[in-house]
Amino acid sequence: xxxxxxxxxxxxxxxxxxxxxxxxxxxxxxxxxxxxxxxxxxxxxxxxxxxxxxxxxxxxxxxxxxxxxxxxxxxxxxxxxxxxxxxxxxxxxxxxxxxxxxxxxxxxxx
Amino acid sequence: xxxxxxxxxxxxxxxxxxxxxxxxxxxxxxxxxxxxxxxxxxxxxxxxxxxxxxxxxxxxxxxxxxxxxxxxxxxxxxxxxxxxxxxxxxxxxxxxxxxxxxxxxxxxxxxxx
Numbered sequence: 476x477x478x479x480x481x482x483x484x485x486x487x488x489x490x491x492x493x494x495x496x497x498x499x500x501x502x503x504x505x506x507x508x509x510x511x512x513x514x515x516x517x518x519x520x521x522x523x524x525x526x527x528x529x530x531x532x533x534x535x536x537x538x539x540x541x542x543x544x545x546x547x548x549x550x551x552x553x554x555x556x557x558x559x560x561x562x563x564x565x566x567x568x569x570x571x572x573x574x575x576x577x578x579x580x581x582x583x584x585x
Numbered sequence: 586x587x588x589x590x591x592x593x594x595x596x597x598x599x600x601x602x603x604x605x606x607x608x609x610x611x612x613x614x615x616x617x618x619x620x621x622x623x624x625x626x627x628x629x630x631x632x633x634x635x636x637x638x639x640x641x642x643x644x645x646x647x648x649x650x651x652x653x654x655x656x657x658x659x660x661x662x663x664x665x666x667x668x669x670x671x672x673x674x675x676x677x678x679x680x681x682x683x684x685x686x687x688x689x690x691x692x693x694x695x696x697x698x
Contacts, residue, residue, distance in 0.1 A: 484625075511687075518689030519687075520689065521687065573618075573630070575620070575628035575630075576627055578627050
């Protein structure tokens, strides 16, 4: 039972364009959502988060949108840069538990 | 502040052996969680410790166990290793609640031959 789904295993985007990574969840009890970025041979690092009481949170080039009725969130990166090439994990939490998606590998093309 | 430290960085074992991985959280962090990462499976939650007590557990067999010491350092143990246990094992710490922002170590890459 996959509660947090990232349906695109990989995504390629031209440098300078917008990258949109998507995430769906099934549990309506999730009240906090996070995105992590992971480079090879390193642990994931926190990128941005959003509480369920908001529908948008912005931090520099990164914006996360939350659509509670659709149980969907997305991460927008604009403009995309070469250093953004990494695996991005979506995570959702409720109570004391965090559930991660399987990740989306983002390739930024020159 | 030093980050989350995991040792060893790489480990090669054979089937049937057991292994112990170590994690030192960020100073002041009391929650330590363990995750398994395999290609195509993302980050799968193993267990979480807080103040030396296991607070949450994922859906892994009993061969996977862990503990936390009074200084918040944590160890995880895998007994009777199987080929499918080959993975990157990640430790993460947070100040209190396990659903807060997690700080991850670089992981221990375990290969079971």
